Amino acid sequence: MVMEVIRIDYLNVPKDLLKSSCCIGFFDGLHTGHQALLDNCILKAKELGVQSGLITFDPDPWKIFFPDRVCRHITTLEDRIHLASAMGIEVMYVITFSKDFAALDVDAFHLLLQKMNVCHITCGFDFKYASKNSGNVHTLQNQDYFNVSVIDSVNSKNEKISSSRIEPLIQSGKIDLANELLGYMYSIEGIIEHGFKRGSTLLKFPTANLGANADYLVPSSGVYAGFVCVNDTFYGAMINVGNNPTFENKKVSIEAHIFDFDQDIYDQRVRFFFLKKTRNEIRFNGFEELKKQLESDIITCKKVISREKMYVQKTAVLWDAKVFEFKSLF
Numbered sequence: 001m002v003m004e005v006i007r008i009d010y011l012n013v014p015k016d017l018l019k020s021s022c023c024i025g026f027f028d029g030l031h032t033g034h035q036a037l038l039d040n041c042i043l044k045a046k047e048l049g050v051q052s053g054l055i056t057f058d059p060d061p062w063k064i065f066f067p068d069r070v071c072r073h074i075t076t077l078e079d080r081i082h083l084a085s086a087m088g089i090e091v092m093y094v095i096t097f098s099k100d101f102a103a104l105d106v107d108a109f110h111l112l113l114q115k116m117n118v119c120h121i122t123c124g125f126d127f128k129y130a131s132k133n134s135g136n137v138h139t140l141q142n143q144d145y146f147n148v149s150v151i152d153s154v155n156s157k158n159e160k161i162s163s164s165r166i167e168p169l170i171q172s173g174k175i176d177l178a179n180e181l182l183g184y185m186y187s188i189e190g191i192i193e194h195g196f197k198r199g200s201t202l203l204k205f206p207t208a209n210l211g212a213n214a215d216y217l218v219p220s221s222g223v224y225a226g227f228v229c230v231n232d233t234f235y236g237a238m239i240n241v242g243n244n245p246t247f248e249n250k251k252v253s254i255e256a257h258i259f260d261f262d263q264d265i266y267d268q269r270v271r272f273f274f275l276k277k278t279r280n281e282i283r284f285n286g287f288e289e290l291k292k293q294l295e296s297d298i299i300t301c302k303k304v305i306s307r308e309k310m311y312v313q314k315t316a317v318l319w320d321a322k323v324f325e326f327k328s329l330f
């Protein structure tokens with residue numbers, strides 16, 4: 001079923017919205033902590049016989065208050081919409097975040113939710129809202145319009161799972177740990193661009209170069225076992241992030257050698273999935289050394305991918321894709 005996406009600009013709420021049970025927050029990453037909120041929200045919707053909804057904000061509040069700061073994310077708004085739908089949410093309310101919206105007091109915020117026909121709210125124990133974060137779970141529970149479920153902290157290793165905990169894991173290359181907290185494989189979407197063509201000519205290792213959407217967090221330099229999703233199919237791949245020190249490139253590139261793949265995908269929109277970092281980027285003394293390393297990278301990355309079958313399947317389901325089985329290791 002296609003999820004409905006409804007924009008709400010300031011207090012202009014479309015008329016006749018259906019009754020809903022909603023969870024509320026920014027939800028970058030829709031990680032395993034967020035997923036507990038979604039599960040409760042969907043359960044309550046079923047109990048009450050109403051739609052399940054997710055209320056989020058766009059743009060990121062940080063962009064409104066600090067417009068000059070670089071602000072990267074685990075997921076774009078489009079990803080959040082896609083993942084929420086794949087996780088069973090029926091309607092997504094995207095509230096335009098502005099200085100006026102941020103200035104609403106607690107009562108005005110409650111009134112907005114009532115106008116949206118929300119009859120149940122699910123939020124986390126630390127949810128804050130309204131002007132200067134004056135609203136919290138206690139003020140939310142102390143109004144008369146809707147019921148509230150507060151979800152206790154979902155932890156890993158005695159620490160709350162949060163978007164801000166996952167971000168540095170991605171940026172430092174600890175992708176396997178980030179994936180554990182996300183519950184699926186981290187990914188970056190973009191368009192395949194032309195590289196320097198050394199891969200296909202001199203190295204005989206063709207690579208697809210990703211012109212990544214600038215909203216995403218980029219994993220640190222190094223080689224990763226992962227996948228490239230082309231036309232709803234996950235192809236096993238080894239991905240390099242870095243400036244190719246052997247060739248002293250000026251710019252950091254994100255490129256993948258896709259296993260058993262020979263399609264022309266220039267200018268296509270694709271998604272790179274990161275499973276696990278296998279090594280750092282190295283400066284080699286020429287093509288031959290690099291080529292030898294790439295041959296052994298294939299074996300290492302195929303082994304990593306073969307070990308993580310369940311995990312991969314879970315991510316593919318979220319992205320409505322099938323997984324292409326690459327040829328044997330040798």
Ligand SMILES: Cc1cc2nc3c(=O)[nH]c(=O)nc-3n(C[C@H](O)[C@H](O)[C@H](O)COP(=O)(O)O)c2cc1C
Binds near residue numbers: 223
């Ligand atoms: C799995 C993989 C690992 C790589 N490792 C390195 C590396 O350690 N050092 C390096 O300088 N370049 C590395 N590269 C990048 C190659 O130098 C690059 O693919 C080659 O120069 C072709 O670039 P082009 O597509 O822009 O022509 C790696 C590429 C891949 C796909």
Ligand SMILES: Nc1ncnc2c1ncn2[C@@H]1O[C@H](COP(=O)(O)OP(=O)(O)OP(=O)(O)O)[C@@H](O)[C@H]1O
Binds near residue numbers: 154162
């Ligand atoms: N681990 C968690 N356990 C329970 N509730 C959570 C957890 N993480 C987030 N929430 C709740 O999910 C909603 C969305 O929160 P938010 O988008 O701020 O996520 P976050 O991961 O805490 O982000 P950040 O790290 O940027 O603060 C809020 O209601 C929040 O209280």
